[in-house]
Amino acid sequence: MSKAQKDKSTEERILTAAKKIFVLKGMSGARMQDIADEAGINKALLHYYFKNKEQLFEMIFMEAAAQLFPKINKIFDSDQPLFEKIERFCEEYISIVTENPFLPLFVINEINQDPDYFLKKVWAGKSKPNPAKFLEQIDREVKKGTIKKINPVHLLMNLISMTIFPFMGKPMFQKNLGISEAQFRQLMEQRKKEIPAFIIDAIKK
Amino acid sequence: MSKAQKDKSTEERILTAAKKIFVLKGMSGARMQDIADEAGINKALLHYYFKNKEQLFEMIFMEAAAQLFPKINKIFDSDQPLFEKIERFCEEYISIVTENPFLPLFVINEINQDPDYFLKKVWAGKSKPNPAKFLEQIDREVKKGTIKKINPVHLLMNLISMTIFPFMGKPMFQKNLGISEAQFRQLMEQRKKEIPAFIIDAIKK
DNA sequence: ATAAAATTTAACCAAATGGTTAAAACCCCG
DNA sequence: CGGGGTTTTAACCATTTGGTTAAATTTTAT
Structure with a gap:
């Protein structure tokens, strides 16, 4: 123990x-x-x-999903300006996942095992994500001319990918780049600012 | 059958x-x-x-890994200019994974189960990846003033994340954004150009 | 046609695994 | 002290699973 x-x-x-x-x-x-x-x-x-393994598993999975998903929705659904949302997302998400580095791979894995079942479970009742608002916000900025023309879906995918993937590929990155635990933590800490800066550089006019 | x-x-x-x-x-x-x-x-x-499950599994895993890794190395180790490398990587990688959408999650999963064992197996003998060359190339461009100041490791992570992650989160993206199979393929096809453009916009001065 | 190789059938085995049970021991609270 | 909930012990059960075996059947090449 x-x-x-x-x-x-x-x-x-x-x-x-x-x-x-x-x-x-x-x-x-x-x-x-x-x-x-x-x-x-x-x-x-x-x-x-x-009672049994399935019941226990479901509790764990739901808890894990609840730790990962609702926070995204809350940020994306807020009324902040686009750039602030992006910054807040990276900041908060990397914080969560740094404390639970294996959660994303776990959740994505089980979702892939049975997308319909697990995704229905995840947004059962509560916070079904509403990416529409975030996507529309991007569209508005594009039309306003604040940012370059970009398909909002790609921007969303880029943001989420850059934030989450390094944790899933952690052992790979560590072995290939010779990165220690401490260095990895430090890198992820940097990414809280690095990713928003990268994205904003990419899209602002 | x-x-x-x-x-x-x-x-x-x-x-x-x-x-x-x-x-x-x-x-x-x-x-x-x-x-x-x-x-x-x-x-x-x-x-x-x-003979047995393990032997069969190892053949499959090695074949899968061989499909994913050596190509990265070849591109990163080539003598092309930085921007061309980025474009070629996205192009070729997305092509491979589009035809084998579950490979990345599978490989990353098994690597996470036992990083030392699997990574040793993967680069046994042949193409141990040499990210140093690619990272140095980025550093050189930074010093030349061709691109903005950026930690090469972050740039590498961004590139790989944006390219691979959408395939792992496919069911999630599909359910949340209401994307059909055909639309997903089309999106990934677009990303062959979209990601390089996004990155180049982010780093070029 | 015949021998060798490939494939099926069907039964079987041992180990791993999820789950159960009943009795005993332990621990805490009134 | 005594009783109710907690925990251990240890045996046990049924199912799943990886793997084997031997004989029969089919296919293939010579």
């Missing part, structure tokens, strides 16, 4: 352990025994708290 | 089937029975051709 868990309640410890294992190995790669071990308990007690 | 496979040799059909299943479900999610079914044969024959 890892140190950080000793004081927490058993249920909390199970959830923390399950998150770690599921996020690391995915649904099919995770073993209930691994989760029990990680939580410092036995399998019987694990099932005493959670 | 899918139509495209009827004429191919059994071994080829197994490899095609295995690629499809492994790439879709990952090592832990893939079932030997699924591969046999997909290849239109039975499990006994599958093991008649391939």
Whole structure:
């Protein structure tokens, strides 16, 4: 059992352990025994708290998705100017993911396993994302002549890609560029400013 | 058995089937029975051709990695001017991945499962990537004053992120933006020009 | 035609895995 | 102290899964 868990309640410890294992190995790669071990308990007690693997997985997945998605929507749906939105998105998103570096790969993975099922689950009831507002905002700026002509979808893809992908490709980048953990963190910290600057340079007239 | 496979040799059909299943479900999610079914044969024959799951998986993974990595290196290591390299990379990479949309997620996934093992395997013997040359080239352009001051590592990350990520987030983008298969292909086709233009706009003085 | 190779059938095995159970031990609160 | 919820122990079960085997059948090349 890892140190950080000793004081927490058993249920909390199970959830923390399950998150770690599921996020690391995915649904099919995770073993209930691994989760029990990680939580410092036995399998019987694990099932005493959670009926089965699927139910536990769904809790973890939903929590992970809730950590990643609603924040995007809130920023994109706000009434800030375009450039400020871009800056805020990078800032907040990189902060979240720096603390949970494996979340994006995990979530995207499981979504790819069954897009209809998981995406319906994710925006069930609450914050279904409304990219329309953000896309229209870009369109307006283009027509105003504030920024260069660009298909808003490409701009959105560029923003999200540059923000998220480095975390998914982390081991690859690290091995190929000889980057330490500390250096990687520092790079990601820089990207909070670097990406908005890059984008603004690319689109402003 | 899918139509495209009827004429191919059994071994080829197994490899095609295995690629499809492994790439879709990952090592832990893939079932030997699924591969046999997909290849239109039975499990006994599958093991008649391939000793075990690990050996088969490694062939598929190596083939997938070989499809993705060496081409990057060749472009980055060439003697073309910077802007041409960027254009060529986007062009060729998007072409490859359009025909194999699940490859990047698959490879990145398995690399994350065991970075040391898989990355050692990938650059075993042959094309270990040499990003140094590309990074130095960027540095030279910066010093020459041709492009704005930028950390080459960020530029490299931006380029690779924008090129690859949209394929990994495909279902997410499709659901959220209401994009059909045809529209997605068209968007990716556009990105062959869009990304280089975007980058060049961002960095040229 | 015949031998060799490829393929199917079908049964089987062992290990891994998700899940259950019942009894005992532990712990905390009234 | 006593009882209710918690946790352990340890055995057990059913299913899934990777892998094997042997015999029968089909295909292919000589």
